[in-house]
Amino acid sequence: NAGVTQTPKFQVLKTGQSMTLQCAQDMNHEYMSWYRQDPGMGLRLIHYSVGAGITDQGEVPNGYNVSRSTTEDFPLRLLSAAPSQTSVYFCASSFYTGTSGNTIYFGEGSWLTVV
Amino acid sequence: GQQLNQSPQSMFIQEGEDVSMNCTSSSIFNTWLWYKQEPGEGPVLLIALYKAGELTSNGRLTAQFGITRKDSFLNISASIPSDVGIYFCLTSGTYKYIFGTGTRLKVLA
Numbered sequence: 001n002a003g004v005t006q007t008p009k010f011q012v013l014k015t016g017q018s019m020t021l022q023c024a025q026d027m028n029h030e031y032m033s034w035y036r037q038d039p040g041m042g043l044r045l046i047h048y049s050v051g052a053g054i055t056d057q058g059e060v061p062n063g064y065n066v067s068r069s070t071t072e073d074f075p076l077r078l079l080s081a082a083p084s085q086t087s088v089y090f091c092a093s094s095f096y097t098g099t100s101g102n103t104i105y106f107g108e109g110s111w112l113t114v115v
Numbered sequence: 116g117q118q119l120n121q122s123p124q125s126m127f128i129q130e131g132e133d134v135s136m137n138c139t140s141s142s143i144f145n146t147w148l149w150y151k152q153e154p155g156e157g158p159v160l161l162i163a164l165y166k167a168g169e170l171t172s173n174g175r176l177t178a179q180f181g182i183t184r185k186d187s188f189l190n191i192s193a194s195i196p197s198d199v200g201i202y203f204c205l206t207s208g209t210y211k212y213i214f215g216t217g218t219r220l221k222v223l224a
Contacts, residue, residue: 106150
């Protein structure tokens with residue numbers, strides 16, 4: 001009963017380093033998305049995907065890259081980490097009809113610190 | 116980005132009291148979802164609503180999808196200390212979920 005699985009849970013990066021946050025879901029959801037949550041704030045959409053091979057930008061896409069080669073996986077890449085990218089990252093997935101989203105399931109979060 | 120108006124922003128209540136919070140929007144939506152987020156955890160679904168007027172319960176939690184499709188409320192009855200956390204509503208537009216601003220609940224034993 002895995003749901004949405006994110007790795008790693010915690011990561012410390014140096015400024016300028018690159019890394020990939022992994023996200024996998026086993027519910028056959030077409031829709032997958034990445035959010036960041038800064039202290040005391042709500043979740044902001046980084047990138048999303050409506051199916052394999054299709055991705056689009058959210059609210060705060062700068063500095064992040066995504067790809068969707070399979071239905072199950074949606075990795076988030078930080079190209080050159082900056083301290084402003086210190087945050088908690090959540091991956092999420094759902095069924096989506098285009099105009100109406102169904103229940104969205106969130107991963108447990110990845111805590112990223114950039115020093 | 117677009118957000119839903121959620122109130123109250125925070126509340127302290129005594130254990131055993133009932134709690135009520137709501138989300139409103141100027142737009143019509145087809146879905147209202149309520150989540151709880153505890154410190155260090157991801158958001159967890161509490162109740163999902165898909166039809167105007169729908170009233171759904173989950174234990175001590177009850178939520179309703181407003182008739183106008185522009186609002187929803189969540190009630191928690193007989194609160195307990197483990198109800199502490201941030202509660203927020205979600206709805207969905209065109210391939211993007213829209214989040215409420217959150218209600219931070221603190222329960223005093």
